[in-house]
Amino acid sequence: MTRELGFSPPDRVLVAAGPAAVGLLLTAVLPIVARWALGLGIALPFRAVIRVIGAVDRPWELAVQGAILVAAGLFVTLVSHERLVTITVGPGEARFGEVSVARGDMAALYLDGETLIVLDRESRQAARCLPRARRKVLEAAFREWGFPWRDSDPYAALYRPWNPGEDGLPPAVDAVLSARAVAVRRKAAQEAGEMLTTLEKLGYSVRDDGDKQLWRPLVRS
Structure with a gap:
């Protein structure tokens, strides 16, 4: 006997229809807000874009804008279904x-x-x-089901900030952390994730705190 933990009925409706509904709402609201902002007589960033949005008032223009925004909402729904796991x-x-x-x-x-x-x-x-x-x-x-659920990371207190060339870390670990720091700055998520696996094979766990890396030795239980 197994149990699937997925979307609740309200969450399923929210994920499926919410982004598209927001797209329809923006179709009606954005031109009004854009015209209001242009009427303030102040310097606006991206003024040309705001002017284009504010000029949308004909039915066919609203229909095109609505189709674009709804399509964007459906794309968000698709991405959410792929990223979120049952x-x-x-x-x-x-x-x-x-x-x-x-x-x-x-x-x-x-x-x-x-x-x-x-x-x-x-x-x-x-x-x-x-x-x-x-x-x-x-x-x-x-x-x-008797699984070891915890309210937070039980090893959180063991993490220390990484500094290049820090005493106590083997050179191989320090080298991987240096390379991973570059990957994190470049937002290369896949590459940074692969390096986590390498570090675990070397006996260390790493997590990110913003753009900083925190490390701890693995603990056997």
Whole structure:
């Protein structure tokens, strides 16, 4: 027996129809707001764009603008469905998208902002995802099935800010952190994520605090 943790009915409606509804609302509101802003007689950034928006008043122009904004809303819905993951919980394991983790292999599950993180017995990230279910639903289900749910990262106190050439870190780890810092600044998420895996193989966990990297040694439980 398993249980799927996905969108609640209200959330499903919100994700499916909300962005498109916002697009329709903006179709009616944007030209009015643009004309009001132009009438203030003050310097405006992107004034040419605002003037174009304010000039939209004919039915066919509103229809075209509405179609564009609704299409943008539907694209947001599609992206949300792809990024947000349905989690399946069973008596012996849980599935996070394409990744399955046995309950006995987990040391902790917790939410870091909107991201659900699963740590294994060596405190490595066994899985991470953006869940479709809300926090209360996740917590209740995982506790009911005996999974090690935590309110926060149980190893948070072990993290230290990384500084290049810091004493105590092996040269190989420092080199990967240096390369990853560049990837983070370039917003190369995939490359930075791959380096996290490399660092875990070297015995260290890393998380980001803005543009700073925090590190800690892995902990076996």
